Amino acid sequence: MMNAIVKNIPNSITCLNLLSGCFACIFAFQGQYDWVALCIGLSALFDFLDGMAARLLHAYSPLGKELDSLADLISFGLAPGLMVMHLMAYNSTFHGMAEYQSWWALSALLIPVFSALRLAKFNIDTRQTTSFIGLPVPANALFWIGICQAVLRMESPVCGYAIVTLVIIFSLLLVSEIPMFSLKFKNLKWEENYLRYLIIAVAAICLISLGLAGLAATIGLYIVLSLLTARKR
Numbered sequence: 001m002m003n004a005i006v007k008n009i010p011n012s013i014t015c016l017n018l019l020s021g022c023f024a025c026i027f028a029f030q031g032q033y034d035w036v037a038l039c040i041g042l043s044a045l046f047d048f049l050d051g052m053a054a055r056l057l058h059a060y061s062p063l064g065k066e067l068d069s070l071a072d073l074i075s076f077g078l079a080p081g082l083m084v085m086h087l088m089a090y091n092s093t094f095h096g097m098a099e100y101q102s103w104w105a106l107s108a109l110l111i112p113v114f115s116a117l118r119l120a121k122f123n124i125d126t127r128q129t130t131s132f133i134g135l136p137v138p139a140n141a142l143f144w145i146g147i148c149q150a151v152l153r154m155e156s157p158v159c160g161y162a163i164v165t166l167v168i169i170f171s172l173l174l175v176s177e178i179p180m181f182s183l184k185f186k187n188l189k190w191e192e193n194y195l196r197y198l199i200i201a202v203a204a205i206c207l208i209s210l211g212l213a214g215l216a217a218t219i220g221l222y223i224v225l226s227l228l229t230a231r232k233r
Helices: 002-006 009-030 033-057 061-088 098-124 139-153 159-175 190-232
Strands: none
Touching: 009 033, 009 061, 009 139, 033 061, 033 139, 061 098, 061 139, 061 159, 098 139, 139 159, 139 190
């Protein structure tokens, strides 16, 4: 009995990831973007903890792998997609879309669609054991939290077509063949983790100076560094 309970601890944490993602979707429909960001952040924390728990307890299972992807799709695919869609449909700062603004907002649904493709690809790609091929879905979700917060802070009108363009670009990045380094630490050695330390430092500076909008800049830097170091890996 105790052994069964221990083996299901990682799956239980994954379910908390999924539950947080569900709440994020609810808040997205209500336009409460700060709460969406908080729930996605909690999902990211649970996503980290379930993997840690699985390693510490040696509780790996095919069920856990599939459940993790399903939870990630809701938390890091559907939730940010709904947030961006709501922002594009109802925020008055957008211009250039005229009476078709609500229809253009539907382009944000590319985020969960390509997130699903990304997660399915990840599950069958044996090359992605220590690094990633394409943009990870949690990083994509953090980018859109940053973009939404940046739009809300702008006093001047925002070109809606620019957001649509970003949706397309980042959707393609999710399923691209671009190598991207993992942000998980295996040890604390500088020579093996200097890129990760750089990302953490930049993230701290951006969050302090720009608030949650700084997440977009941080993920942008992560993509650039991955592109610059791709040939070395």
